[in-house]
Amino acid sequence: MALRIPSPTGVVGRPGAPTFNFSRRASSFLFVAAAASKQQQQQQKKKNKKGMWSPLQTIEEIASQFGLEIAVSDLERLFREAGGDPPAHPGESLHRRRPVRVVYQGGRGSYCQEAAERAFPALSCDSFPCTNMEDAFSALEDQSADRAIVPAENSIDGPIDRNIDLLLRHQDVSIVGELVLPVDHCLISLCGTPVSSLRRVVSHPQALSHCRGRLEELDLEVDEVDSAADAARFLAESRAAGTAVIGSKAAAKEFGLEVLEHNFQDPAVNFNRYLQLGLGSGSDLETRSGRTRKTTVAFSLEGGVADLFRAMWVFETRGVRVTRVDHRPNRSNPVRLAGRVAYFNYVFVMDLEGSRSDPKVRSALTGLEEIAAFVRVLGSYSSNL
Numbered sequence: 001m002a003l004r005i006p007s008p009t010g011v012v013g014r015p016g017a018p019t020f021n022f023s024r025r026a027s028s029f030l031f032v033a034a035a036a037s038k039q040q041q042q043q044q045k046k047k048n049k050k051g052m053w054s055p056l057q058t059i060e061e062i063a064s065q066f067g068l069e070i071a072v073s074d075l076e077r078l079f080r081e082a083g084g085d086p087p088a089h090p091g092e093s094l095h096r097r098r099p100v101r102v103v104y105q106g107g108r109g110s111y112c113q114e115a116a117e118r119a120f121p122a123l124s125c126d127s128f129p130c131t132n133m134e135d136a137f138s139a140l141e142d143q144s145a146d147r148a149i150v151p152a153e154n155s156i157d158g159p160i161d162r163n164i165d166l167l168l169r170h171q172d173v174s175i176v177g178e179l180v181l182p183v184d185h186c187l188i189s190l191c192g193t194p195v196s197s198l199r200r201v202v203s204h205p206q207a208l209s210h211c212r213g214r215l216e217e218l219d220l221e222v223d224e225v226d227s228a229a230d231a232a233r234f235l236a237e238s239r240a241a242g243t244a245v246i247g248s249k250a251a252a253k254e255f256g257l258e259v260l261e262h263n264f265q266d267p268a269v270n271f272n273r274y275l276q277l278g279l280g281s282g283s284d285l286e287t288r289s290g291r292t293r294k295t296t297v298a299f300s301l302e303g304g305v306a307d308l309f310r311a312m313w314v315f316e317t318r319g320v321r322v323t324r325v326d327h328r329p330n331r332s333n334p335v336r337l338a339g340r341v342a343y344f345n346y347v348f349v350m351d352l353e354g355s356r357s358d359p360k361v362r363s364a365l366t367g368l369e370e371i372a373a374f375v376r377v378l379g380s381y382s383s384n385l
Contacts, residue, residue, distance in 0.1 A: 101125070103127070103129070103140075103145040104116040104136070105133055105149070105163075106229055107230055107233070111272060115149050115179055119274075120147070133150065136277070149275070150275050153273040156270055165328055165331070168328065175296055175381050176276050177275070178383040178384070180274075181272055184262055185264045186251075186261065187246060188246075188257045189257060190235070190236075200244070202244070203245055204227065228247040232247045236256055292383045294351055294353060294382070294383050295356045295377060296352070297378065298348065299368060300348070304336055311350075314364055314368050314371070315352065318363050319360050324350065325349070326350075327348050328347050329345070330347045356380040
């Protein structure tokens with residue numbers, strides 16, 4: 001049914017009916033409707049014990065008494081536009097939440113977009129690209145996004161150090177999920193272009209390094225760019241003949257290009273690891289889906305690298321398996337003095353098997369706090385590994 005709104009400030013029904021002011025948001029009506037719905041439910045059961053009660057029918061009956069011709073779907077739409085969170089009752093359709101707002105690093109057609117689409121089904125999220133790495137973290141902190149997808153590591157080229165540094169800097173952002181996907185470097189060009197007619201290939205330096213053998217076989221001129229996705233967009237717009245881009249399947253789909261060859265890369269085994277980030281503490285955002293549970297912890301040691309064995313021993317003696325160790329410069333205290341000798345100071349980042357709520361992991365973290373200068377759990381989450 002259509003919503004009739006005679007004036008911008010409210011809805012007026014039959015004489016004597018109260019005015020509904022949308023400036024107070026739809027939540028006020030839902031609250032009243034929910035209370036009245038419960039009362040009518042009890043009355044209806046007394047009248048007819050054999051009859052079936054429908055919360056949706058009751059809501060519409062209440063709306064009719066208020067002089068409003070409004071369907072539940074319209075009410076949901078108004079409530080979402082007002083910026084409120086839908087109540088859990090009455091009516092299952094009323095508690096469907098708005099789509100998750102997801103930002104990802106890179107432009108449209110990037111590999112990170114593919115990861116975002118895998119992490120969140122298209123019907124349940126609104127995804128937006130971020131050109132700069134910092135923008136994804138800022139979007140979480142100013143609450144313009146609910147989740148961020150960022151690349152963390154490539155199985156050939158190693159970790160993305162910049163994102164580790166940003167995660168250490170933005171203390172309100174935590175890891176809430178991990179996604180590991182195979183890399184499919186695609187040779188893409190204008191539709192109908194034969195591989196034999198190609199003269200030039202454009203892509204990001206990392207993608208070009210992964211495909212060096214195939215490029216030498218085809219004897220193609222190579223140009224490096226900052227973004228393979230942007231190169232694909234430019235190719236689609238310029239219609240440059242004899243040019244191809246090494247990029248993702250998402251780029252070909254996004255810009256109407258043709259995939260001339262899948263898995264164009266040299267190494268048969270090539271994976272990207274992505275992190276799903278959220279705002280809040282790791283325990284608040286801990287997820288339960290996925291094959292394995294992991295916890296990532298950052299810490300520094302007064303003795304630096306020389307004391308690293310002590311940290312490893314804390315986990316070993318408690319039966320907690322360490323699956324990854326990395327280190328970054330301690331930017332708040334980059335140089336450590338030991339007598340007259342100066343050493344570079346590091347923050348160590350470890351991945352552990354198990355949730356931070358597991359007794360063994362919890363005991364290990366407590367033991368780590370006893371020997372470390374500082375300890376911060378970056379997240380406890382699920383992985384698809």
